[in-house]
Amino acid sequence: MEHTAGLAHGEHDTSHELSFWEKYIFSQDHKVIGIQYGITALLFLLFGFTLMIIMRWQLAYPGQPIPLIGQWLGDANAPGGIMLPEFYNQLGAMHGTIMVFLGVVPLAVGAFGNYLVPLQIGAPDMAFPKLNMMSYWSYFLGGVTMLSSFFVPGGAANSGWTSYAPLATIATTGQTFWLCGMIFLITSSLLGSVNFIVTIVQLRAKGLTFMRLPFFVWAQLVTSFLLLLAFPPLEAAGVLQLMDRLAGTSFFLPSGLVISGQPLHVSGGGSPILWQHLFWFLAHPEVYVLILPAMGIVAEIIANNTRKPLWGYKSMVYATIFLGFMSFIVWAHHMFMTGMGTVISAFFQTTTMIISIPSVIILTALLLSLYGGSIRFTVPMLFATAFLPMFGIGGLTGLPLGLAPSDIHLHDTYYVIGHFHYVVAPGTLFALFAGIYYWFPKVTGRQMNNALGRIHFFGSFIFINGIFMPMFIEGLAGVSRRLYDGGQQYAHAQGVLHWNVFMSISAFCLFFFQLFFIINFFWSMKKGKKVNSDNPWDATTLEWDTPTPPPHGNFIKPLEVFRGPYEYSVPGKSRDFVPQSEQEKV
Amino acid sequence: MQVPYTVHTRSDTGLYNAKLGIWLFLSSEVMLFGALFSSYILLRVGADTWPHGYEHLNIPLGTVNTAVLITSSVTMVMAWASLMMKDFAKYRSYLGATILLAIVFLVIKGFEYAAKFEHGLYPSTSTYFGIYFTLTGLHALHIIGGIVVNAYLWGPGSKMWKTDPERFTHRIEIAGLYWHFVDIVWIFLFPMLYLL
Amino acid sequence: MSEAHTLEDVKQQVRRYVLVFVALLALTIVTVTISYFHLSVVPAIIVALFVASIKGTLVASYFMHLISERKLVFFVLILTGVFFLALMTLPVLHHADRGVV
Ligand code: HEM
Numbered sequence: 006m007e008h009t010a011g012l013a014h015g016e017h018d019t020s021h022e023l024s025f026w027e028k029y030i031f032s033q034d035h036k037v038i039g040i041q042y043g044i045t046a047l048l049f050l051l052f053g054f055t056l057m058i059i060m061r062w063q064l065a066y067p068g069q070p071i072p073l074i075g076q077w078l079g080d081a082n083a084p085g086g087i088m089l090p091e092f093y094n095q096l097g098a099m100h101g102t103i104m105v106f107l108g109v110v111p112l113a114v115g116a117f118g119n120y121l122v123p124l125q126i127g128a129p130d131m132a133f134p135k136l137n138m139m140s141y142w143s144y145f146l147g148g149v150t151m152l153s154s155f156f157v158p159g160g161a162a163n164s165g166w167t168s169y170a171p172l173a174t175i176a177t178t179g180q181t182f183w184l185c186g187m188i189f190l191i192t193s194s195l196l197g198s199v200n201f202i203v204t205i206v207q208l209r210a211k212g213l214t215f216m217r218l219p220f221f222v223w224a225q226l227v228t229s230f231l232l233l234l235a236f237p238p239l240e241a242a243g244v245l246q247l248m249d250r251l252a253g254t255s256f257f258l259p260s261g262l263v264i265s266g267q268p269l270h271v272s273g274g275g276s277p278i279l280w281q282h283l284f285w286f287l288a289h290p291e292v293y294v295l296i297l298p299a300m301g302i303v304a305e306i307i308a309n310n311t312r313k314p315l316w317g318y319k320s321m322v323y324a325t326i327f328l329g330f331m332s333f334i335v336w337a338h339h340m341f342m343t344g345m346g347t348v349i350s351a352f353f354q355t356t357t358m359i360i361s362i363p364s365v366i367i368l369t370a371l372l373l374s375l376y377g378g379s380i381r382f383t384v385p386m387l388f389a390t391a392f393l394p395m396f397g398i399g400g401l402t403g404l405p406l407g408l409a410p411s412d413i414h415l416h417d418t419y420y421v422i423g424h425f426h427y428v429v430a431p432g433t434l435f436a437l438f439a440g441i442y443y444w445f446p447k448v449t450g451r452q453m454n455n456a457l458g459r460i461h462f463f464g465s466f467i468f469i470n471g472i473f474m475p476m477f478i479e480g481l482a483g484v485s486r487r488l489y490d491g492g493q494q495y496a497h498a499q500g501v502l503h504w505n506v507f508m509s510i511s512a513f514c515l516f517f518f519q520l521f522f523i524i525n526f527f528w529s530m531k532k533g534k535k536v537n538s539d540n541p542w543d544a545t546t547l548e549w550d551t552p553t554p555p556p557h558g559n560f561i562k563p564l565e566v567f568r569g570p571y572e573y574s575v576p577g578k579s580r581d582f583v584p585q586s587e588q589e590k591v
Numbered sequence: 592m593q594v595p596y597t598v599h600t601r602s603d604t605g606l607y608n609a610k611l612g613i614w615l616f617l618s619s620e621v622m623l624f625g626a627l628f629s630s631y632i633l634l635r636v637g638a639d640t641w642p643h644g645y646e647h648l649n650i651p652l653g654t655v656n657t658a659v660l661i662t663s664s665v666t667m668v669m670a671w672a673s674l675m676m677k678d679f680a681k682y683r684s685y686l687g688a689t690i691l692l693a694i695v696f697l698v699i700k701g702f703e704y705a706a707k708f709e710h711g712l713y714p715s716t717s718t719y720f721g722i723y724f725t726l727t728g729l730h731a732l733h734i735i736g737g738i739v740v741n742a743y744l745w746g747p748g749s750k751m752w753k754t755d756p757e758r759f760t761h762r763i764e765i766a767g768l769y770w771h772f773v774d775i776v777w778i779f780l781f782p783m784l785y786l787l
Numbered sequence: 788m789s790e791a792h793t794l795e796d797v798k799q800q801v802r803r804y805v806l807v808f809v810a811l812l813a814l815t816i817v818t819v820t821i822s823y824f825h826l827s828v829v830p831a832i833i834v835a836l837f838v839a840s841i842k843g844t845l846v847a848s849y850f851m852h853l854i855s856e857r858k859l860v861f862f863v864l865i866l867t868g869v870f871f872l873a874l875m876t877l878p879v880l881h882h883a884d885r886g887v888v
């Protein structure tokens with residue numbers, strides 16, 4: 006490993022031994038960076054989940070002291086362990102922000118993308134190793150900024166992960182931290198996405214044409230374009246909101262704003278809707294950033310465990326490209342309630358219906374891939390198969406939201422929360438777990454424990470549905486989201502509020518079953534069963550051609566690709582898989 | 592194995608890595624400034640009154656600054672051409688000129704800002720001034736970034752000319768692409784804020 | 788593309804840069820001069836944007852060598868252009884409903 010170190014970035018090609026710092030902390034090796042991203046993101050996921058656990062207590066038992074941790078939350082947040090509404094708002098805003106921007110995306114793109122894309126395309130590293138390192142550290146700074154905001158006066162940001170103006174403009178200092186944190190995170194994403202696109206386009210191994218790329222790489226490519234082109238408008242919006250907060254401008258503040266009976270002394274003339282436009286211009290593509298890499302992971306695992314080629318690989322690729330493209334022109338379906346006229350509303354309803362077609366194509370292709378396979382129900386495959394119906398529920402419940410007449414009823418209710426959590430929690434997160442179980446042997450040289458993995462899967466599967474399914478019931482009954490007592494004061498909510506206890510208990514159980522994953526993760530790293538092959542799953546793609554774990558520079562010798570990514574069970578072959586790098590014998 | 596195509600172009604794309612990288616980066620910049628332009632239009636169309644730029648801003652100074660930035664773009668591309676002609680001394684004077692012109696631009700901008708503050712005109716004065724300060728401020732940040740990069744390539748970074756001239760020439764081309772982009776942004780900002 | 792450059796090419800390009808430089812300065816003077824006529828809003832916007840677009844195109848084509856650039860770069864730019872246009876519809880969308888435009 007030490008011998009090739011430093012070569013990848015041609016500037017100082019003296020093969021000196023790397024110090025601890027260069028090797029593990031400020032590393033420029035895409036695999037180390039991928040692991041850094043992965044660990045940081047998993048910690049953030051755990052933290053964001055914990056915030057929600059605290060909130061779920063409050064929703065199930067409003068006004069009762071939080072057991073165990075209540076006493077540590079501080080008198081400003083939870084006097085006597087009883088949560089204040091202001092604190093609930095902080096937790097809610099930070100839960101959303103952390104899960105999306107600091108958890109799922111860094112794990113799906115930063116960790117899986119970084120580790121696997123260069124390996125799957127047969128490249129020695131990312132195209133710009135230094136930028137890659139900066140991307141991670143910018144993400145890290147963004148995370149630190151977000152976390153530190155809990156300790157400023159007024160606490161963390163409390164205007165929702167969407168930070169709608171004017172509420173966010175007049176919020177406490179935490180919002181300024183949120184905006185600065187977002188600017189770091191956006192910078193990180195931009196550096197990362199440039200790097201991914203260049204890597205995929207420029208560094209593909211000989212013979213690896215675009216139509217021979219594993220579907221995962223395609224998903225990452227389209228995702229990178231979304232990040233590259235959709236994030237800058239949010240950055241612009243963030244800069245404008247910062248100016249509103251710090252320099253007294255009123256880009257998002259209308260004239261004549263009155264707060265708590267006091268007129269606000271600003272020049273006025275701004276537009277709160279402008280913030281929503283700019284925010285959703287990013288945030289709709291962002292939801293595809295959350296789902297595409299997950300679909301990529303699931304596709305890899307399904308092909309490998311059904312021992313069959315993916316059904317309709319090409320249509321999946323075209324659907325992904327189309328999906329990426331369309332995701333830029335549906336954003337206003339989040340804004341049907343802002344008083345838009347019928348023509349524009351009709352336009353966005355139409356594009357929203359159109360964009361569900363490629364999602365359905367991808368899902369159908371994955372489902373059909375199962376047909377007639379002799380499926381190996383390994384732990385990764387369990388998670389990957391569960392992904393399919395879960396994503397299906399999430400997508401189908403999106404349709405009524407995409408049509409203005411039904412959305413007017415459902416907007417800002419728990420139904421929306423149910424919808425998007427089905428796509429990101431039992432959807433994306435399950436795919437990410439599947440990916441961890443699947444590639445763990447490549448990264449560490451050891452298998453994760455099977456029994457613990459199965460317990461983790463079944464526990465998670467049952468209780469995650471226990472949390473999110475009742476949300477549809479509450480939402481259809483009209484219970485609003487973001488209420489710190491879950492809606493106790495509303496007459497129309499009374500009939501369904503008992504579900505809150507059920508959901509909260511499910512959430513606590515879900516938390517409990519994650520312990521099996523955490524234990525498994527660390528235990529297997531040290532004590533897991535050693536793999537006795539570089540390709541323990543008998544897979545076809547290039548990442549399994551490397552030594553385990555892959556050294557700096559990845560491949561021992563330059564390699565060539567002779568075939569598509571999923572040549573499983575090819576008739577007339579001695580084995581049921583043919584690696585992409587295997588030459589046809591003549 | 593080393594990362595390929597840092598110097599030579601890949602035959603099917605016809606590009607070296609950094610060339611594709613910088614264009615992607617500039618694309619994201621287009622979206623950044625695009626969002627700000629779009630916000631500007633939205634706010635201006637929605638406003639009851641909106642001053643003409645020429646009522647508040649100093650057009651002669653703005654014009655001089657436009658000329659300064661255009662000139663710096665020319666010296667930048669000349670710096671690259673000099674390297675192509677293997678004339679390192681000339682390269683240094685051209686790039687030095689680019690840096691100096693960029694500083695001149697900032698100094699003039701500074702005078703303009705100071706004059707506004709003296710008259711009590713701040714970002715908070717009106718949405719027009721908010722937009723003016725935000726857009727020119729963000730542009731100025733881009734100028735500062737360019738100065739830092741160019742200064743590095745003029746000073747310590749230029750050592751690469753001896754070891755790897757081809758790669759160094761690429762670097763100047765990349766820095767140039769960025770610099771010309773910053774120039775183009777100004778070409779649109781100037782009429783938008785000053786002349787309309 | 789740089790590999791294709793011969794010394795002659797570069798010398799010829801330098802001559803072109805000077806021409807472009809002169810054109811850019813001239814256009815700047817034109818647009819500033821026109822602004823002193825204080826045209827009404829719509830023609831003023833059209834003229835100013837038109838001149839700025841020519842200037843921008845000149846810089847992009849010659850200083851940034853777009854005229855001899857590879858397909859892939861154009862692909863990226865066209866894609867960006869499309870989404871840029873989507874962004875620009877934003878004010879239109881916003882005001883169309885409210886009867887301002
Ligand atoms: C497949 C078709 C989909 C359709 C038709 C759809 C439609 C919608 C609509 C119309 C809304 C706005 C509801 C409202 O606020 O009233 C919404 C919200 C949301 N969707 Fe989807 N969606 C789809 C897929 C997805 C996917 C794949 C994801 C994420 C991976 C996702 C994540 C979200 C999120 C996070 C929100 C809520 C944002 C918020 O208000 O905080 N959706 N969806």
Ligand SMILES: [Cu+2]
Nearest residue numbers: 289336338339
């Ligand atoms: Cu959406």
